[in-house]
Amino acid sequence: MPPYTLYDGQYGTVLAEVKYQSFVGYYLSIYQTEKRRAGHHTWSIDIDFTGxxxxxxxxxxxxxxxxxxxxxxxxxxxxxSDTSTGHSWTERTLDVSAYSGVKSLQLSMYGSLNSTSTAYNCNCDFAKITLMRS
Known part of the structure; x- marks a missing residue:
């Protein structure tokens, strides 16, 4: 996946790109490096969750x-969701047994407000997606 601009405007820039780190290998990073942009900044893929x-x-x-x-x-x-002040690489196991058929898996960084003057950095990173059959 090439770098992708999710938002570029008066509230800064939000980017998504694949990076590499030895602990997890390749991973998706959604990040903003200046100002604040409200809303979900999302990368998604359709996956069949049947079984x-x-x-x-x-x-x-x-x-x-x-x-x-x-x-x-x-x-x-x-x-x-993680609304804490942050966390290092952590494996999550999420129950998706209630879902069936093709669904859009959406990985997001969510901003709660817009600001043209308040600078902040945020990275939301996702790696090693594994689907477990029942």
Missing amino acids: ISSLKIFTQRYFGGSGAYLYIRLDGTTIF
Whole structure:
């Protein structure tokens, strides 16, 4: 996946790109390096969840502070969120047994407000997505 601009305007820039780190290998990073842009900044992929009981994924969030959070959603329904001040690489096991058929897996950085003057950095990182059959 080449670098992708999710937002570029008066509230800074939000980017998504694949990076590499020895601990997790290749991972998706959604990040903002200046100002604040409200809303979900999302990378998504359609996956067939028929017969899938759980989804394993590593997440990492840093430099978030208040106002920028990490979300994992299926067709817009939140199945995991982190609104703390951040965390290092952590493996999550999420119950997706209630879902069947093709769903949009959405990996997001969520900003809670717009500001043209308040600078902040936030990274929401996602790696090693594994689907576990029932």
